[in-house]
Amino acid sequence: xxxxxxxxxxxxxxxxxxxxxxxxxxxxxxxxxxxxxxxxxxxxxxxxxxxxxxxxxxxxxxxxxxxxxxxxxxxxxxxxxxxxxxxxxxxxxxxxxxxxxxxxxxxxxxxxxxxxxxxxxxxxxxxxxxxxxxxxxxxxxxxxxxxxxxxxxxxxxxxxxxxxxxxxxxxxxxxxxxxxxxxxxxxxxxxxxxxxxxxxxxxxxxxxxxxxxxxxxxxxxxxxxxxxxxxxxxxxxxxxxxxxxxxxxxxxxxxxxxxxxxxxxxxxxxxxxxxxxxxxxxxxxxxxxxxxxxx
Amino acid sequence: xxxxxxxxxxxxxxxxxxxxxxxxxxxxxxxxxxxxxxxxxxxxxxxxxxxxxxxxxxxxxxxxxxxxxxxxxxxxxxxxxxxxxxxxxxxxxxxxxxxxxxxxxxxxxxxxxxxxxxxxxxxxxxxxxxxxxxxxxxxxxxxxxxxxxxxxxxxxxxxxxxxxxxxxxxxxxxxxxxxxxxxxxxxxxxxxxxxxxxxxxxxxxxxxxxxxxxxxxxxxxxxxxxxxxxxxxxxxxxxxxxxxxxxxxxxxxxxxxxxxxxxxxxxxxxxxxxxxxxxxxxxxxxxxxxxxxxxxxxxxxxxxxxxxxxxxxxxxxxxxxxxxxxxxxxxxxxxxx
Amino acid sequence: xxxxxxxxxxxxxxxxxxxxxxxxxxxxxxxxxxxxxxxxxxxxxxxxxxxxxxxxxxxxxxxxxxxxxxxxxxxxxxxxxxxxxxxxxxxxxxxxxxxxxxxxxxxxxxxxxxxxxxxxxxxxxxxxxxxxxxxxxxxxxxxxxxxxxxxxxxxxxxxxxxxxxxxxxxxxxxxxxxxxxxxxxxxxxxxxxxxxxxxxxxxxxxxxxxxxxxxxxxxxxxxxxxxxxxxxxxxxxxxxxxxxxxxxxxxxxxxxxxxxxxxxxxxxxxxxxxxxxxxxxxxxxxxxxxxxxxxxxxxxxxxxxxxxxxxxxxxxxxxxxxxxxxxxxxxxxxxxxxxxxxxxxxxxxxx
Numbered sequence: 001x002x003x004x005x006x007x008x009x010x011x012x013x014x015x016x017x018x019x020x021x022x023x024x025x026x027x028x029x030x031x032x033x034x035x036x037x038x039x040x041x042x043x044x045x046x047x048x049x050x051x052x053x054x055x056x057x058x059x060x061x062x063x064x065x066x067x068x069x070x071x072x073x074x075x076x077x078x079x080x081x082x083x084x085x086x087x088x089x090x091x092x093x094x095x096x097x098x099x100x101x102x103x104x105x106x107x108x109x110x111x112x113x114x115x116x117x118x119x120x121x122x123x124x125x126x127x128x129x130x131x132x133x134x135x136x137x138x139x140x141x142x143x144x145x146x147x148x149x150x151x152x153x154x155x156x157x158x159x160x161x162x163x164x165x166x167x168x169x170x171x172x173x174x175x176x177x178x179x180x181x182x183x184x185x186x187x188x189x190x191x192x193x194x195x196x197x198x199x200x201x202x203x204x205x206x207x208x209x210x211x212x213x214x215x216x217x218x219x220x221x222x223x224x225x226x227x228x229x230x231x232x233x234x235x236x237x238x239x240x241x242x243x244x245x246x247x248x249x250x251x252x253x254x255x256x257x258x259x260x261x262x263x264x265x266x267x268x269x270x271x272x273x274x275x276x277x278x279x280x281x282x283x284x285x286x287x288x289x290x291x292x293x294x295x
Numbered sequence: 296x297x298x299x300x301x302x303x304x305x306x307x308x309x310x311x312x313x314x315x316x317x318x319x320x321x322x323x324x325x326x327x328x329x330x331x332x333x334x335x336x337x338x339x340x341x342x343x344x345x346x347x348x349x350x351x352x353x354x355x356x357x358x359x360x361x362x363x364x365x366x367x368x369x370x371x372x373x374x375x376x377x378x379x380x381x382x383x384x385x386x387x388x389x390x391x392x393x394x395x396x397x398x399x400x401x402x403x404x405x406x407x408x409x410x411x412x413x414x415x416x417x418x419x420x421x422x423x424x425x426x427x428x429x430x431x432x433x434x435x436x437x438x439x440x441x442x443x444x445x446x447x448x449x450x451x452x453x454x455x456x457x458x459x460x461x462x463x464x465x466x467x468x469x470x471x472x473x474x475x476x477x478x479x480x481x482x483x484x485x486x487x488x489x490x491x492x493x494x495x496x497x498x499x500x501x502x503x504x505x506x507x508x509x510x511x512x513x514x515x516x517x518x519x520x521x522x523x524x525x526x527x528x529x530x531x532x533x534x535x536x537x538x539x540x541x542x543x544x545x546x547x548x549x550x551x552x553x554x555x556x557x558x559x560x561x562x563x564x565x566x567x568x569x570x571x572x573x574x575x576x577x578x579x580x581x582x583x584x585x586x587x588x589x590x591x592x593x594x595x596x597x598x599x600x601x602x603x604x605x606x607x608x609x610x611x612x613x614x615x616x617x618x619x620x621x622x623x624x625x626x627x628x629x630x631x632x
Numbered sequence: 633x634x635x636x637x638x639x640x641x642x643x644x645x646x647x648x649x650x651x652x653x654x655x656x657x658x659x660x661x662x663x664x665x666x667x668x669x670x671x672x673x674x675x676x677x678x679x680x681x682x683x684x685x686x687x688x689x690x691x692x693x694x695x696x697x698x699x700x701x702x703x704x705x706x707x708x709x710x711x712x713x714x715x716x717x718x719x720x721x722x723x724x725x726x727x728x729x730x731x732x733x734x735x736x737x738x739x740x741x742x743x744x745x746x747x748x749x750x751x752x753x754x755x756x757x758x759x760x761x762x763x764x765x766x767x768x769x770x771x772x773x774x775x776x777x778x779x780x781x782x783x784x785x786x787x788x789x790x791x792x793x794x795x796x797x798x799x800x801x802x803x804x805x806x807x808x809x810x811x812x813x814x815x816x817x818x819x820x821x822x823x824x825x826x827x828x829x830x831x832x833x834x835x836x837x838x839x840x841x842x843x844x845x846x847x848x849x850x851x852x853x854x855x856x857x858x859x860x861x862x863x864x865x866x867x868x869x870x871x872x873x874x875x876x877x878x879x880x881x882x883x884x885x886x887x888x889x890x891x892x893x894x895x896x897x898x899x900x901x902x903x904x905x906x907x908x909x910x911x912x913x914x915x916x917x918x919x920x921x922x923x924x925x926x927x928x929x930x931x932x933x934x935x936x937x938x939x940x941x942x943x944x945x946x947x948x949x950x951x952x953x954x955x956x957x958x959x960x961x962x963x964x965x966x967x968x969x970x971x972x973x974x975x976x977x978x979x980x981x982x983x
Contacts, residue, residue: 186408189369194423194472195396208413354819461908491675492846496890496904503901518820525892525899548895562824563894564849568872570895571853576824582789583819 023212026288033284036277043274047093054087059242067260077262079252085263088244089270095245096274099160099229100222106164107171108218114168115175116202116210120183129176133169141166145228149237156239159232163225174217178210185209212289220282223275230271246271315479315512316343316366321375323361333586335361337536338375340615343480348506348513350527350544352520354559356586357533363484363516367401368392380479397427400473404485406465410457416443416468417453423475442471445508447501463494467501474505482514487522499526520563524548529621532556535586535594538615542622552624554599554632555579593627601631637807637840638664638687638725643700645679645686652913656682656695658864661939664808669834669841671855671872673848677909679864680844684810687842688727689717723753726801730813732793736785742796743769743781749803768799773829791822795829802833809833812844827854848891852876860884863910863920866939870946880948880955882925885963919951927957 027033055074056063064071064078071077076085118129136144148162182188183206191205230247232238239245246267253263323336336358343349353359364370366377368384377384384395400423403409410419420439424430430438440450446467457465466486473481483502487495499522505511517523523530523544530547532540532555540553551557558577565571579598584590590597596608607613607627615625626632645657657679664670674680685691687702689709702709704724709717721727729735737745746765747758755761762781769777772795785793794814801809811830815823831854834841843855851858851872858875860868860883868881879885889903907924910916916923922932931951939949957963 186403186405187411190401190403190409190469190472191411191422193367193369193396193401194475195393195426196422197393197426200426205411209411211413354821463908491909492848493675493887493890493905494908496892496902497906499892499902500904520820521892521894524894525896525902544899545897549897558821560894562821564824564827564847564853565893565895566848566852566876566888566891567893568852568876571849576828578825579821582791 023288030284032280036280039277050090056084058087058091092244092246100226103225104218111171115172119176119179223278313345315345317378319376347528350523350530351516353533358536399480400478401482402486446471540624552629636663639703641701647695667838671851671858674861678861723804725808726806727810810842868948880953
């Protein structure tokens, strides 16, 4: 009710604090988000370590009995070619992170400028962009990804490109909506009145105020991309051997699930934990950045 | 030495004869779907003289905010011409128009919404100077601090964010921003309406002081006629997209020549019980018509207490013409008001 | 003189926010007599709206009424159970708000909503109640009420919606009508009509009105007595003529002088109040107005002044009062020419 809101607003005399440090403070209070952040940091550490060290070479065949379960020498057991699963999981972490973060970076690079321009300038550009977005949405994403991989050839880079091709629309649409509502705000009008050029308007005024939802969308897009890659690998059109991806490892494991369940279980757990962590982090960011929960 | 009290009584800057802004038949129609248009501003002509404060007042739907934005060229006219210092703004586009923005600035109504929440106050004030590459570095910082001081804020506040300030303080930041480029014209679009009563007086005094010091010209738009009369040299009253009366602020009150102005004046409560109890309200029949479909002839005829119907009031639109020296009104029967 | 129908004693309402405790209403006491029109005036954060909401126990979360009494006809509303309070709301004490758009349900016809207000208090069957609804709409001067009664709220203009709200408020012939800034969102010509309507209803029906507003002109026209609130407390109260003629609290005095008058024939610099609104989380010590008061003395910093009678029938909470400020401090002659100032002398430093 207007009365209570008015009271609380005028009562506040906060110490000097930017909106970011305020959000950071709130994020720190969110336990699940903190746990998730810790897990992800560890995961990144593991992936980095894997660049220089893994217990065994990830492609080394026959260093353990095939399908053997967890043991002292091989903590997570071995796969159907006798390769150490732990080592392959560590390298697989690299793949997942590269896919997850790489796709989102490209999605940002493509979706943000398009969305900003469409939402702010509107007119014919917006009509074209909306049309293109709807076309992309119309095609099933698995189909698009598979066709692109088929045309470009399977490689990590091409998978990233394929995933971006199916995901950029979400970001563009979000940013477009943000730009659309922000352009009506008075401080945007004020910016124009003070002589800002259109480029400055987009990147100096609109974008900083849309960063919150953009960051959240990108963070939540990471697990989605990882899952998509895992799915593609599971189908066999993902990363090619001997490069391990958690999805392809799970694929190999499914065939042996009766007698070597550890081959499926460990990559699946890794995948699930990572997806959960990104989701918790994303939710935590959303709560921390929500301007409504400020006052 | 002059008694300080009397010196404050005089209006700050006597109006010069030179015209700063000239508006010729400005029209702004907004499309409203299904072929209908909102005739927000429907043929308005006037001048603003250098150094004066021209007040623009009216109720909802009269078009005053739209007119303010047309003058500041934040929205393009549907037709008509607007001149600033003899430069035809309505003919300019893109970069040329942007350059003209150095001469006219605007202070907005909502102190909470008109400042970018992600920028520091210092950056907000500096932005016009940065946009036009007027100065940089130390010179820029010095100017920002000077502007903060001039509007009555602590110069060390430049690293703070808008949400750390009260409404009145934020409005001062908006004023500092408007002053940054030393503009000739400042459009005040309901600049004090969103503030508490006691803070409004602070800001009104500040605007008057700044006008005196920096030789500014104001277009002061508000719905509160008391404040408009106080701060303005001349007052324009708008109704449904047209100007119905223009007069100096004393004449507006003591001798209105349009029945709408008279009704408006009678409706404003005076904070003095003995006087307020004795006043009579001029009753207007009906409601304000929609700007989608303004009445024919004189737009006010549907509510006017002295309308002669059907002729001429419902058929012939009265021109805005001089009834007394310097006092214009658009009414067929000004003498009866 | 008849006894008061409403007696508020030591009312305290607080909001527990995560930044701390906001004392929105801090020890407020006043009386309301039958048929009286009482104005409660103050700026944002003064507590005037929350006081009104507290009377009917409509304070929203996270607010709570922590202590005090609201005696209506001898019974304390704050001690009633939910059902008894519901009975009183709308039947004995009605309230209308600033924005009729949010108080009227947009998907129900206007007449239906007024009918419901009466049916909820069992004032008859639907047919009888509908007749009265049309009569009420006529009473609030809505033209052609038989037709308008079936309109949806969005089909009515702002002024008419507010009249419909008033009709709903009066439906059960309450003894008190509380109006919380009912005209703030309306055009000034419409506002004047609504105020005239309220004055006539107060006169004709004998309904007491509590008018909550920030506009001194509204108070001057409509109310017979006025309460001035600042930072959750009453700083002055008394008959309207007396308060305007000779305000004793520096806040009231400054407030009246800061308003430009439409009937002013000369341009005089406005006397503004220094500083900004008080922080309700950490209100100033002593007198809450002291940081902004041009006439403060040492005592004002630490001792909160009690609300006492300073003239017959007029109460103010001030150690100095304007009479003394005029005699000893030259209150009327002060001018401050710093940018944006004009309140008088700069508040003196503490010794």
